[in-house]
Amino acid sequence: MKREVLGLADLKELQRELNLRRRLEEERLERIAAARRLADQERRIFELTIGPVTPLPDAKRYEHLIEPPSPEPRQREADERAVLLQALSDDFDVETLLETDETLSFRRPEISIEVVRKLRRGHWALQAQLDLHGLRRDQAREALGHFIHESKRRGLRCVRVVHGKGHGSPGREPVLKSRVRRWLVQKVEVLAFVQARASDGGAGALMVLLA
Structure with a gap:
């Protein structure tokens, strides 16, 4: 059974988590915007290379943008696992x-x-x-x-x-x-x-x- 007393440290930790979530959401939106800009650039390059083109009739298709996966803090997680697995000896004098x-x-x-x-x-x-x-x-x-x-x-x-x-x-x-x-x-x-x-x-x- 664990009992914790909320204090300033808990509020600071909560604020850090909220800031992290907000930053991750901003990064996600920026990745989506970057993917759209890249698609527009590739479309423009194609048009300049091929020349004038006649767009196909609108078939009401939806273009799915591929969102890059979020970065994973694998090194930090590995370090934390190593700390938790750190041996504590019963024979320590x-x-x-x-x-x-x-x-x-x-x-x-x-x-x-x-x-x-x-x-x-x-x-x-x-x-x-x-x-x-x-x-x-x-x-x-x-x-x-x-x-x-x-x-x-x-x-x-x-x-x-x-x-x-x-x-x-x-x-x-x-x-x-x-x-x-x-x-x-x-x-x-x-x-x-x-x-x-x-x-x-x-x-x-x-x-x-x-x-």
Whole structure:
């Protein structure tokens, strides 16, 4: 289950989509006009080459102009697929490369400890959420990668990832909790994360700050 809070970033994304649709429509109309101009030029060249001609009687035929196909952003789509397929290792050792504390907070070396404090206090408004409850490990890893990529693409800064507390897992161990931390650390879009406040999910969720 995903819950999103509409904000300025969502409005900007909607405006970009509307601008893109309008630009594509303008390009389509321009291609049609260009095809008509080309047909007129070819007709004129034919007349100049052959000489005077007598038009055939109007048979009420309709001329179908062939519209060139719309360009497809295949390279961009390939790049996005490559990002989504980027491997997130379950064996990534967080402790050897990055510092974490007992509350599962994390920050990149260039991020100050004050940023972590602000994230923990709820300084940034929550803009989107991903709930991983009920997902198997591979499903959760793919969903998390897609969620982070899409959130970054949309310009979101603060999101929440709910991994659960493990009460429904064998042995009541939080299976996804440690894995989500490893996966997030491997995502370059992630600047920092902290364990959520009790009102936001507590030990069952992480507040994530994106670049």
